[in-house]
Each structure stands twice: as C-alpha cells, then as structure tokens.
Amino acid sequence: DVKVTQSSRYLVKRTGEKVFLECVQDMDHENMFWYRQDPGLGLRLIYFSYDVKMKEKGDIPEGYSVSREKKERFSLILESASTNQTSMYLCASKSTSGSSYNEQFFGPGTRLTVL
Amino acid sequence: AQSVTQPDIHITVSEGASLELRCNYSYGATPYLFWYVQSPGQGLQLLLKYFSGDTLVQGIKGFEAEFKRSQSSFNLRKPSVHWSDAAEYFCAVGASGTYKYIFGTGTRLKVLA
Numbered sequence: 001d002v003k004v005t006q007s008s009r010y011l012v013k014r015t016g017e018k019v020f021l022e023c024v025q026d027m028d029h030e031n032m033f034w035y036r037q038d039p040g041l042g043l044r045l046i047y048f049s050y051d052v053k054m055k056e057k058g059d060i061p062e063g064y065s066v067s068r069e070k071k072e073r074f075s076l077i078l079e080s081a082s083t084n085q086t087s088m089y090l091c092a093s094k095s096t097s098g099s100s101y102n103e104q105f106f107g108p109g110t111r112l113t114v115l
Numbered sequence: 116a117q118s119v120t121q122p123d124i125h126i127t128v129s130e131g132a133s134l135e136l137r138c139n140y141s142y143g144a145t146p147y148l149f150w151y152v153q154s155p156g157q158g159l160q161l162l163l164k165y166f167s168g169d170t171l172v173q174g175i176k177g178f179e180a181e182f183k184r185s186q187s188s189f190n191l192r193k194p195s196v197h198w199s200d201a202a203e204y205f206c207a208v209g210a211s212g213t214y215k216y217i218f219g220t221g222t223r224l225k226v227l228a
Binding site (some may be wrong): 004009014031033035040041042045048050058065090092094097101103104105106107108109110 | 124147149151156157158160161164166199205207208211214215216218219220221
C-alpha cells in the first residue's frame, strides 16, 4: 500500500516562528502536493512539485515556500507563521503510471495552530 | 472558470437509508472525476474515480457514482448507509496532462441510528 506520512499530527507555534512541515511518500511518485483545508473552503492547493527540485505555486502560495531535495520528501515552510495560517495541512502524492494512475494519495494531515 | 460544486454542505440520513451526494463541475477539458472520503481527524481516502468508459463507476465500501456529461454531474450513491459512513465527502476534478485538481467544498454526512 502507498503510504504518505506527515511529521506531526498536531503542532502549536507562535507568531513569527519559522515552521517546517515534512511529508514523506514511499511509492516513488513523481508528483507531490501541499494543501490547506479550512471549514467551508474545501482543499486549497498551496504548492506542488512535479519532480525533484521542481516546484510550482498553487492557488494560495503567499506566506509559504517548499523544498523537494529528494523524490520521497516534500517540505512546506512557513517563513514567519501568522495566526491566519492556523489550519489543517494535507500532503498528497500522485502516481503518473500504473493502476493508480492520476490518483492522489493523502497523508493524515497536520493540524497547525499559530498563537 | 473551472469549478466543482457540492451544493449540500450537510446531509443527514438514517442508517439503512439510501444516499446520494451531488457534485457538479465546470471544466474545459474532458474531466477525470474523483470522490474522496475523510473521517474525522484523518486524511482523504479515494472512494472511486472516473476517467473514461462505463459511466457508472463502482468504488470501495459499496459506493458508486454516475458520470452524466450532459448534466456535468458526478453524483455519489450508496443503496444502504451504515453508521460508519459518517464522514466528509469531497468531489474532485482533474484532467490528463494537468497536475492540479480542483476540490469541492465537501459534504458532511451524519448517520442516525
């Protein structure tokens, strides 16, 4: 089974701190994604990466950056956390071949609270 | 503009009753369509997907969905709901050659015993 893991289930940080959210997938997927999920807004794409060291902005990239140095790992960085970044963050990876073609596999999520 | 609409924010059904969750999309290309389920505090799990072919798609946990191109819809159905189906359900649309998927805002299902 594909497994997508996220470094923390719950995280509490203070305003202005630099925050790292880590995501690891074990199925050699090329594509990886970071979403934030807020009530009534569904999932909104922050950044995605279609290959190692490649990244593209999603719909709401402001205040975030990403890093993908290895194929299995995709990190989301909040350079200076703010209270409006309190949210659930979901990582996903996507297969580009095989029986799971184009299916996104999600991690369990990180609920981040910024005080 | 590309969009996915799930018109029902909340739905409540009795256990054993049938279920239909609505999804309408607006998308320029031939769409890939997905339904995901999210249990409380968890990530999203794929229920089923449609790329092409038979417009009635069977998924896991007894769910099915029907693609109706003329109505731009991809509604999710289950003939008999179980209490464990209480969760939030998301419809999503993508396309061949694109990385980005568009998700609906979700429908939260409550099941009465």
